[in-house]
Amino acid sequence: MDLDLRKLRYFVAVADHRHFGRAAEQLYITQPVLSRQVSAFEQELECTLLVRTTRSVELTAAGKQLYEEAQGILAAVAAAVRRVHDVDHSVQRLVVAFSPGLHVSEAIRAFALRHPQVETDVVPARWWEPDAPLRDGRAQVGYLRRPFDDSGMHVIPIGHEPRVACVPAAHALACRGELTSADLAGERMLDTPTRRTSSLEEKFELIASGHGVALVPLSVARSYSRPDLVHLPVTDAPGIETCLVVLADRREKLLRDFQEIATATLRCG
Amino acid sequence: MDLDLRKLRYFVAVADHRHFGRAAEQLYITQPVLSRQVSAFEQELECTLLVRTTRSVELTAAGKQLYEEAQGILAAVAAAVRRVHDVDHSVQRLVVAFSPGLHVSEAIRAFALRHPQVETDVVPARWWEPDAPLRDGRAQVGYLRRPFDDSGMHVIPIGHEPRVACVPAAHALACRGELTSADLAGERMLDTPTRRTSSLEEKFELIASGHGVALVPLSVARSYSRPDLVHLPVTDAPGIETCLVVLADRREKLLRDFQEIATATLRCG
DNA sequence: TAAAAATACTCCATAGGTATTTTAT
């Protein structure tokens, strides 16, 4: 009757790895246990989630749906439990979500000086859904890069950062000082938001191995710089806006204070 | 490590009843089992949720926080599991949330004629958070009465309904044909959204027993009519808007279709 | 003193482990 969150977590691990053995290892249990638990989970749900062969593990349609749902459920439950603990210990906590490459530590330090009693924390936002940590309760404020779904959000623009083209060091364009969009016309672009690479490392790996090039925000290119890649300014690409974001219905003074302090800090820095 | 949703449900039952015995009865388990399970739950959370004496059960601050969180968690999990089953059985489903007293059956029948393959369902919205079923995923569309939090919502106004004063049949005002706000100036009003009576029955029970009077939408007064209460039009009270509501980021054709059909049906009816 | 929660105990289901078998490439 009740969904078993442990088994859900086990299922997610298998879905992540597409491999029972490695998933079991990550979960610190043995493979047969994981195998049985996931089977039992499918029986409890009365629903096949995985198609197994000895060479591959694939998700069914229902499995894909559950995998999507599971991310939000597990994150929301963990955040809820932490809020309960915070209330129990009378802790005030402020969690800041940040888009890849953006740095909030300076703003948080400034905030912590004025509010030493408030516990602060950060959580990374994923590029294809930067607003998710705010919506599922993991964070109260976000320092996010557009685009994102800003419905129901109170947004303070902070700044613009230029887009740069990221290409292999061996690429014909790599020796150019700067580019225009026209220079990239013939290249295969890897920016499409359809492929949800779980990490930007993967994207840069693809670029380095010659699968294409990408237009990325400058701060992202800087954060993941590596010797076999170069990034070049694209003079006519529009800048990308970065913003401070809170849910519009949240009115706590703490959030307003953070927005104020962070706006000052981030606009200067 | 993982939150046990069964124990969470047990805790919610105890919090609802403020009584282990009656909660156990509702859960179809025995009182000692419930007592032990809730204790174990508190140990797992490392956090006291309830203050028990033999005469009363009260929530701690952490308990109150968890109780609030639990509502959303359990609803969201149940909705997610149903979506998984829907995908598994290739079912298209449309769930409509409705404010107390509003009737969606006509619109749903009209919709079902055009979309016989779509399973339809309804879920009641609670007056102090009419938008909750949409936000936690239990429903995709709402036929809701204002006020509610419409951030991130796409709202189509449907109509206005008059407010009526609901007073005991024995009350001095009960014989009047209609009232103005001035007539209610000396009365104790029960509309404050601070008291979250779980059912409107309770509110009307309070009115009937002489604890005050209330201004309610006409349809609500009609739905809960009883011999010891009368409702009277208040000529100068502003009408209350009813709306069709969907989350702004949902773009499915099915939702657009429902909005279209329901708008026509509800505006006429 | 009586109502209600907690405790003591028993039983069984199930999570976890190790050893082994099955299966598809």
Added chain:
DNA sequence: ATAAAATACCTATGGAGTATTTTTA
């Protein structure tokens, strides 16, 4: 032939039951 998932079997924890004790208003 081999890698990987499934199965067999064992142990221990924990959920649920009944009977009883403790507690406080």
